[in-house]
Amino acid sequence: MEEKIKLIQRLADMGMLAFDEEETSRMAKELDEILSFVDCIKEADVQGVQPERKVVNFEDLREDIAEESLSKEDLFKNAFHTESGCFVAPKVVE
Amino acid sequence: MMNYTVKELRQLLDAKKISVKELLDGYFAEIEKKNPIYNAYIIVTKEQAYKQADYAQKLIDDGKAKALTGIPMAIKDNIMTKGILTTCASQMLKDYIPVFDATAIRKLYEEGAVIIGKTNLDEFGMGCQSKNSYFGKTLNPLNTDYIPGGSSGGSAAAVAGGLAAAALGSDTGGSIRQPAACCGLVGLRPTYGRVSRFGLAAYASSFDQISPIAKTAEDCGLILNAIAGKDALDMTSASAPAEDFTSAIGQSMQGKTIALVKEFLEEETDEEVKESVLAAANIFKKMGCGIKEVSIPDIKYAAGAYYIISSAEVSSNLARFDGIKFGYRSEDGDTYKENIKFTRNQGFGWEAKRRTMLGLYCLSSGNFEDYYNKAMLIKTKIKQEFQKALAECDFIISPVMPVKVFKTDSYDTTKLYKKDIFTVSAALAGLPAISVPCGIDSNGMPIGLQIIAKEFAEKDLIAACSAFEKQYEKREA
Numbered sequence: 393m394e395e396k397i398k399l400i401q402r403l404a405d406m407g408m409l410a411f412d413e414e415e416t417s418r419m420a421k422e423l424d425e426i427l428s429f430v431d432c433i434k435e436a437d438v439q440g441v442q443p444e445r446k447v448v449n450f451e452d453l454r455e456d457i458a459e460e461s462l463s464k465e466d467l468f469k470n471a472f473h474t475e476s477g478c479f480v481a482p483k484v485v486e
Numbered sequence: 487m488m489n490y491t492v493k494e495l496r497q498l499l500d501a502k503k504i505s506v507k508e509l510l511d512g513y514f515a516e517i518e519k520k521n522p523i524y525n526a527y528i529i530v531t532k533e534q535a536y537k538q539a540d541y542a543q544k545l546i547d548d549g550k551a552k553a554l555t556g557i558p559m560a561i562k563d564n565i566m567t568k569g570i571l572t573t574c575a576s577q578m579l580k581d582y583i584p585v586f587d588a589t590a591i592r593k594l595y596e597e598g599a600v601i602i603g604k605t606n607l608d609e610f611g612m613g614c615q616s617k618n619s620y621f622g623k624t625l626n627p628l629n630t631d632y633i634p635g636g637s638s639g640g641s642a643a644a645v646a647g648g649l650a651a652a653a654l655g656s657d658t659g660g661s662i663r664q665p666a667a668c669c670g671l672v673g674l675r676p677t678y679g680r681v682s683r684f685g686l687a688a689y690a691s692s693f694d695q696i697s698p699i700a701k702t703a704e705d706c707g708l709i710l711n712a713i714a715g716k717d718a719l720d721m722t723s724a725s726a727p728a729e730d731f732t733s734a735i736g737q738s739m740q741g742k743t744i745a746l747v748k749e750f751l752e753e754e755t756d757e758e759v760k761e762s763v764l765a766a767a768n769i770f771k772k773m774g775c776g777i778k779e780v781s782i783p784d785i786k787y788a789a790g791a792y793y794i795i796s797s798a799e800v801s802s803n804l805a806r807f808d809g810i811k812f813g814y815r816s817e818d819g820d821t822y823k824e825n826i827k828f829t830r831n832q833g834f835g836w837e838a839k840r841r842t843m844l845g846l847y848c849l850s851s852g853n854f855e856d857y858y859n860k861a862m863l864i865k866t867k868i869k870q871e872f873q874k875a876l877a878e879c880d881f882i883i884s885p886v887m888p889v890k891v892f893k894t895d896s897y898d899t900t901k902l903y904k905k906d907i908f909t910v911s912a913a914l915a916g917l918p919a920i921s922v923p924c925g926i927d928s929n930g931m932p933i934g935l936q937i938i939a940k941e942f943a944e945k946d947l948i949a950a951c952s953a954f955e956k957q958y959e960k961r962e963a
Contacts, residue, residue: 408823410818410824434860481810483821484821
């Protein structure tokens with residue numbers, strides 16, 4: 393279990409999520425259940441299948457035309473904290 | 487009036503038997519009465535709607551009405567509407583007011599459609615019961631003990647409950663088709679790329695499609711006519727030519743071939759669902775269609791592959807929410823990183839966090855090959871299996887869900903994921919698929935039939951679905 397808790401803590405850190413102890417153990421249990429479900433794909437035979445990733449046709453790009461963008465006022469509309477034309481973020485330097 | 491289809495409302499509006507304003511009065515009265523029960527809408531946009539109504543009425547009076555002019559429509563709250571709250575049913579965006587319209591919304595406005603409100607969903611589209619919402623769960627208007635399906639459950643409940651003439655939702659792995667099935671409606675997932683995703687809050691970008699939900703296949707076609715097309719703002723939108731998706735309705739089904747997915751008979755499909763789908767095949771047969779069986783051997787891996795790929799995309803798509811430039815911000819945490827961690831942990835619901843974690847696990851080194859890459863190969867293989875099957879038939883049919891409509895939390899998570907098998911497989915293959923009622927179960931709830939067509943064959947799909955609808959209604963009557 394200790395190993396699983398460590399895994400959840402590592403993933404939560406990557407996902408920028410602050411789980412408390414209870415959430416961590418609940419997530420460990422539930423992720424385990426979900427993984428045992430998706431693990432069925434391990435049986436699938438995909439030998440010889442070529443990966444297909446292309447969803448975008450790069451030969452079909454739009455013209456690069458300059459046009460008016462959103463106003464600064466619009467861009468700040470949904471921010472929690474702004475000051476003197478800047479977004480205010482928590483202190484970065486520790 | 488609340489039971490009219492879009493097409494019928496069009497005739498009433500054009501014949502001046504009713505005005506757009508009168509129509510809105512009727513819908514808003516119903517919403518006031520019933521939305522407190524169903525919780526279909528997160529926000530009702532009365533003021534904006536009456537303004538749009540003036541414009542729509544003018545178009546009608548000038549003889550310039552299009553198919554959706556003056557039609558009261560509900561919009562799933564993960565589609566951006568300029569100046570109107572768009573929450574994605576998340577605390578993270580509970581106060582978010584977009585400064586731009588989604589392309590599909592812009593196109594609806596151009597048609598003169600009237601937006602009457604934004605509908606509830608599972609947060610960001612993640613769920614199948616419309617209960618993973620910061621704004622509470624949505625109930626099924628046919629019987630409030632049952633789920634309305636999800637994630638577009640608010641849109642489905644609005645249309646089924648007579649609180650909108652039709653609606654837009656979105657479908658990633660079945661989010662329009664399952665609610666349609668649960669609420670006795672028709673829901674169309676277009677071919678991936680058919681409708682621009684610009685302004686649709688991203689859940690799993692390689693599957694997401696804005697999709698119509700309505701009372702008939704023809705209504706879905708009318709909405710698709712308005713919103714489809716290549717868009718410079720979405721690189722994945724397809725350049726398939728515009729067409730009238732309702733133009734093949736009424737053509738004979740004689741000589742078309744319908745294929746049953748063999749595996750659905752073998753999977754743990756509920757007996758009543760099985761019977762209804764087989765009866766649906768029989769209806770097609772009576773219309774002169776050939777019936778055969780096809781096999782999608784890897785369909786049993788579809789749900790697993792889908793949840794891996796979609797969750798991987800969730801972990802990436804939800805990474806943008808840090809509470810700095812927009813959205814909820816926590817008061818907790820002294821440092822930048824700590825504050826963002828608290829913001830995200832408090833702002834997201836449990837399912838969004840769980841899928842973020844699953845995605846991160848499947849993408850992390852050591853697991854990438856076994857999970858993400860393997861799932862992508864299965865996706866390709868399933869797509870090939872569908873292509874092969876569709877080379878031998880015109881349409882493939884299956885149940886929408888292998889289970890009957892159920893009450894909230896009747897199943898645990900893995901069972902809920904597993905029952906997505908038929909809807910996620912069409913999504914993995916990128917194919918258009920429609921959900922249409924094909925029976926009533928012993929609880930009096932509808933059973934949904936899924937019809938899958940070839941890539942970009944929405945016109946034929948809508949025609950086949952419409953033909954089925956008419957024969958099914960005849961049988962019921």
